[in-house]
Amino acid sequence: MTRLVLSLTTIPPRFPIVGENLSHLLEQTAEIESINLYVARKYKRFEYEMSELPEVPDSVNLRVIDEDLGPATKVLPAAQEYKGQDVQILFCDDDKLYDVNWAQRYVDASKKHPNCCICEEGGHLDAPHYANDGWQGAKAPRAGFIEKDLTYRLKRAASLGQWKPSKANRPGYVDILEGWGGVLVKPDFFDEACYNIPDVLWTVDDVWLSGCLERKGIPIWLNTEKKIRSLGHKNEVKDAALRNLIYSGHDRIAANRACIEYFREAHGIWGGKVVSK
Template identity: 30%
Template sequence: MGLIRAMLVVSLTSIPPRFGNLRQLVGSLKAQSRPPDRIIVTIPEHYRRFPGHWRPPDIAGVTVFRPETDYGPAGKALGAMQVMDGQVCQILYCDDDWRFGPDWIAGFLATAAARPPNEVIAASGFDIDRLGLISTHPPQKPGQSTSRYVDIAQGFGGVLVQSRWLNAIATPPPDIAWPVDDIWLSAHFAKVGLKIWMAGHLRQGAQPLPDPNSLQASTIDGQNRAAANRAAAEYLSKRYDIWR
């Protein structure tokens, strides 16, 4: 009997200024050499940053999840968790302002198959000492391989996780972590002892799309992205006794 292929879900969230990107992004996902079994796009009924009621574009072959709560950018992971509702699968979450080359998914799956089973796989990441906290990883030296352990998994190039790792996240991010999903999700991984393996070659499969209203360049509650990252990291470090 052959091996049963694990279900692979690609998950993302989107904001109204980027709805125009979705067809191109989803098209790149459907054209993968190993296509996803399901694509989930989380579009909240009401946005925290964009007043009014927004209707997502109609894109065939996509599950659109419409929660009442705006999870912020963490919706890329939390939406799939709710839709799959405990089903065992792999979830590859990503941002809505990138498109992906044809072997992007296959690259993640091949990397995961070659690594220990309880590792998060990310295309990009960094260590928490960048935010003034304590990393257990040695500093990266010039010319060092881009494949190594990191503290923070950055979602833009893709992050591959097992669904059960997200099921333990029972609540939306607190206000202090709402705009900085990479910090918040990585804190949950650290809390339960999951290592994050950054496979730098996977980033080559990601190409940026137009990025209007980026949180990266926005000021939220009087803080820029760097300050929000530091504040959330310090809060989560104390709350979960990590990065100390």
């Protein structure tokens, strides 16, 4: 029987508050074998003492690992730990609160799409914050998204920003998974090359992981059935949030595009062509 493991990471500024999110994960209705929190001994952006490691609920496993892989630490160490096993890994953010049926929805969706990566938030490469160059993936049907037109903006304004629906309005394939909504994968989806993340690109795990899957021909299915939007930015610690980071002159959009260009040039995916040497 396929086992289900929940996997996530955190950073030192959130060590004191990550317990609330972990406690919510323990309330899931799905049958979960293990909840693993992966913490690096040394971080690229932060310093801490081992005495400051987060306190976790008794049913959560704290895994202290040697290498900080950036936000991809939420899944890549788990993929390595469970490689070759009949396991599904559901990874997520540590600053969101997920409804109690969240994990079960992924299990159900994976039965309908057994050879896919499953997500509930995602996007297409031609979105403004990704390549924004008109490239279209060939996998069909493609997921559909609401248009942020005048009607949308008026509703947002009338609700004083409280009305914020999920951007996806039709299930289908996407080019980019967005990990904050949760992502279900199998350990063997990731090969050794996925762990060799170039500088700058480690800051944009969504594009990096999506490129790794595309390179291996693994489709990303966006599920909308019975979906409940997760609560955003719970205990985010804004000063530490990657979405606000400018690293080596790259903000989030610039880093996304650098990552896309890397995969186009190095692996010929997403409309790129590998140049023979």
